[in-house]
Amino acid sequence: MFTRSKLSTTVGLSAAAALLLSACGGSGAEESPNEGLLEGAEITAGSKEFTESVVLAQITSLALEDAGASITDQTGISGSATVREALETGEIDFYWEYTGTGWVNILGNTTEDVPEDLFAAVSEEDQENDIAWLEPAQFENTYRIAVKEDFANENDLTTMSDSAAFIEENPDQGRVCAASEFINRDDGLPGLEQAYGFEYTEVVELDLNLIYPQVGDSCEFGEVFSTDARIAANDMVILEDDQEFFVEYLGAMTLRQETLEEHPEIEEIMAPISEQLTAEVMMELNGRVDTDGEMPEDVARDWLEENELIGG
Incomplete structure (x- = not known):
């Protein structure tokens, strides 16, 4: 059967109580809406x-x-x-x-x-x-490029086209943090740079989970997923894909x-x-x-x- 992680003490006690009621003929847990369909x-x-x-x-x-x-x-x-x-x-x-x-x-x-x-x-x-x-x-949940909110405000960056122009003028601030898969996918970094006609000055390859805290430190730009809550948690903003590259x-x-x-x-x-x-x-x-x-x-x-x- 499916391996379960440990529950908290409170939840564990509640589950035990519910199980006891069920064993005694009580009506603790609601029935499954799909009970027995995949028996x-x-x-x-x-x-x-x-x-x-x-x-x-x-x-x-x-x-x-x-x-x-x-x-x-x-x-x-x-x-x-x-x-x-x-x-x-x-x-x-x-x-x-x-x-x-x-x-x-x-x-x-x-x-x-x-x-x-x-x-x-x-x-x-x-x-x-x-x-x-x-x-x-x-x-x-699509790929996106994000930057720190204060960096975006300071440099008037709202779109990918803005960032392409910025990097051309400021190559010393053109580093991007990205995971291996994004770096090598046609619908990732190579295609993105081709669509917007620019190249990042340096590509910093990181595990995806390490990208978020490194934006604003190891790199100015970072690969993110659009439904990732860590974008807001790390004071980042997504740059609009104004050329609609990402499918x-x-x-x-x-x-x-x-x-x-x-x-x-x-x-x-x-x-x-x-x-x-x-x-x-x-x-x-x-x-x-x-x-x-x-x-x-x-x-x-x-x-x-x-x-x-x-x-x-």
């Missing part, structure tokens, strides 16, 4: 290494387990290519992906030829790889077609969850992990229970 199913969960991907995997795992599935946790896989390979080879059954990543990095298309309905195009094309995309959530990055659960065919109930279980996952919700959940220090599983469980998406 006997064995599903392996995957995710990328960053907070949002792990939180989404925890949300999904808890919802599927609540419906009766046995979940094996293989979350925290480093790199989009690695986790996608794990999905294709059957090492995992699902993980959450983004439409822009699917279009460019997985399916090999360009950032210049993007269909109007990107999700439909990605979903249809990926069927050839026996990968299913469930209906996307109500949030987009749409809607979040959606991807899973092996074989898994979906064997357990079509997964789509029914996940639909109301995706419907409630907005940008505001994701930023709040990400913040509870990254800035408040809570465990992803605890954050996921709280949100699911508060919205009556699993049994309480």
